[in-house]
Amino acid sequence: MTDDSPAARLEQRLAARRARIGVIGLGYVGLPLALVAVEAGFPVTGFDINPQRVADIASGRQVIKYIPAARMAAALATSRFAVTQDFAPLADCDAILICVPTPLTRQREPDLSFVEETARAIAHTLRPGQLVVLESTTWPGTTVEVVKPILEAGGLVCGQDFFLAFSPEREDPGNAHYSTATIPKVVGGEGEAAGRLASALYRDLVTRVVPVSSTQVAEAAKLTENIFRSVNIALVNELKTVYGAMGIDIWEVLEAAATKPFGFMPFYPGPGLGGHCIPIDPFYLTWKAREFDIETRFIELAGQINTRMPYLVVDKLAEALDRLAGRGLSGARILVLGVAYKKNVDDVRESPALKLMELIDERGGDCEFHDPFVAALPPTRRHGRLSGKRSVALTAELLDSVDAVLVATDHDEVDYALVAAHARVLVDTRNVFAKAGLSPAGLVKA
Incomplete structure (x- = not known):
C-alpha cells in the first residue's frame, strides 16, 4: 500500500524536481536562491512587493551588481522562472521560502513586521502538502512562536497538513570563493517530517546540508555566527584605539x-x-x-x-x-x-x-x-x-x-x-x- 500522505506526496515531487518553489523577497538573499533553484531544474515563482524590482527582474535587467545579467537571462529563458507582485500563485507552490528583511526598530528591538505580513499572505492560500521555510535571521523561537500560529490560524495543522522549517541564509555578497550553492545549509524542522522535507529540498540546491534537531537550534546557529564576528570586530576596533594612542x-x-x-x-x-x-x-x-x-x-x-x-x-x-x-x-x-x-x-x-x-x-x-x-x-x-x-x-x-x-x-x-x-x-x-x-x-x- 502506497503512502499518500501530504508529506509523502511532497517528497515525491521534490525528488522528481516537479515541486514548484516560491521565493518571497527577491533581494540579496532571495534572488540568488531563486536562481540556484531554477538552475537545479525546479520551476520557481519569485514574489516581491516592489513593482519596479519585479519589472526589472522579469526583463532580465541586472538588479544586483555581482549577479550577471546573462545569468538572469538564462534563468528566464528556461521558462521555469516567473516573478510577480501577486501573492495568489503561492497556492501553486509546493515549497515557500521566506527571504524578507528583519530590521531593528529605532529602539533597537526586533521588527518582525515583514515576517508576520508574509506569513499572513501565505496563510491566505495555505493548503495541505506545502513546505514553508523561514530564511530571515531572527531570535530563537520565531518560527514556532510567531510564524506557526499565523499559518495554523486557518485550521491546518503543522507537521500533519503542512510543514515548517528554518534554514538561515548565509549569503556573503561579492564573495569570490563561496556562493549560494557552495555554502553549507543549516536546516531545522518543526518536527521530523519537516526537517526531512526541507533537507531534501536543499540537498538539490547546495553542496552540503547540515540538519539540526529543531528550528530553534538553526535560528541560534545563525545568530551565533554573526555575534562571533561582531564581538571579534569590536575587539580589534578597541585595540586599534589603544594601539593608536601608543603609536602602534x-x-x-x-x-x-x-x-x-x-x-x-x-x-x-x-x-x-x-x-x-x-x-x-x-x-x-x-x-x-x-x-x-x-x-x-x-x-x-x-x-x-x-x-x-x-x-x-x-x-x-x-x-x-x-x-x-x-x-x-x-x-x-x-x-x-x-x-x-x-x-x-x-x-x-x-x-x-x-x-x-x-x-x-x-x-x-x-x-x-x-x-x-x-x-x-x-x-x-x-x-x-x-x-x-x-x-x-x-x-x-x-x-x-x-x-x-x-x-x-x-x-x-x-x-x-x-x-x-x-x-x-x-x-x-x-x-x-x-x-x-x-x-x-x-x-x-x-
Whole structure:
C-alpha cells in the first residue's frame, strides 16, 4: 500500500524536481536562491512587493551588481522562472521560502513586521502538502512562536497538513570563493517530517546540508555566527584605539599575529559595522534574552564599541584637517570614498559610510561621495536626508578641490594612486594605501 500522505506526496515531487518553489523577497538573499533553484531544474515563482524590482527582474535587467545579467537571462529563458507582485500563485507552490528583511526598530528591538505580513499572505492560500521555510535571521523561537500560529490560524495543522522549517541564509555578497550553492545549509524542522522535507529540498540546491534537531537550534546557529564576528570586530576596533594612542599600527600588528598557524583568527578594524546581519542580529538575541531575565553584557558591549566607531573616525578627520590643513571641519569639503557596506558590492544597508556622512554634515562639513558601485543613495529608514545623493566622478580636479578624502569602503575599482597623488589630507579606515604600497603625504590611518 502506497503512502499518500501530504508529506509523502511532497517528497515525491521534490525528488522528481516537479515541486514548484516560491521565493518571497527577491533581494540579496532571495534572488540568488531563486536562481540556484531554477538552475537545479525546479520551476520557481519569485514574489516581491516592489513593482519596479519585479519589472526589472522579469526583463532580465541586472538588479544586483555581482549577479550577471546573462545569468538572469538564462534563468528566464528556461521558462521555469516567473516573478510577480501577486501573492495568489503561492497556492501553486509546493515549497515557500521566506527571504524578507528583519530590521531593528529605532529602539533597537526586533521588527518582525515583514515576517508576520508574509506569513499572513501565505496563510491566505495555505493548503495541505506545502513546505514553508523561514530564511530571515531572527531570535530563537520565531518560527514556532510567531510564524506557526499565523499559518495554523486557518485550521491546518503543522507537521500533519503542512510543514515548517528554518534554514538561515548565509549569503556573503561579492564573495569570490563561496556562493549560494557552495555554502553549507543549516536546516531545522518543526518536527521530523519537516526537517526531512526541507533537507531534501536543499540537498538539490547546495553542496552540503547540515540538519539540526529543531528550528530553534538553526535560528541560534545563525545568530551565533554573526555575534562571533561582531564581538571579534569590536575587539580589534578597541585595540586599534589603544594601539593608536601608543603609536602602534594595528594593521601591522594583525599581519604579524596572523602568521601564527593555530589559535588566532584575524579580524580587521573599520569605520563601523554594515550590512544586513552583523550590526543587527546580535540585538535579536539580547532582546530575547531579557525574556529569560539574562543580561548579554558582552554582546551589548561589542555593539556599543562598533556603533561608536564612526564618531571616532570623524574626530580623526577633524584632527587631521586641523593639523595638516590648518582648518576645522566646519565648512570643509570632504570626499568620502565608498558608501557600500563592504568592498565590491552595491549594498548600502546599515553602511557606516552613511553615518559618517551625516556626522560630517552635522559638524558643518560639505560632504560628497564617489562609489563605482553605487550611482545614487536609495531611501533608507535612518538616513533619509541622504536619499538621492549621487556619486561624483573621481578626477584629479575633484581631488585637488576637496579639503580631505575619507576612505570608508575599500573597493578595488578605485584609482588609489590618483587619490594619493592629489589629495591633501587622506583619512584611511581600511589600510588601502599601505596595501597598494603607497605612502602619500597627509595620510592618517583611522
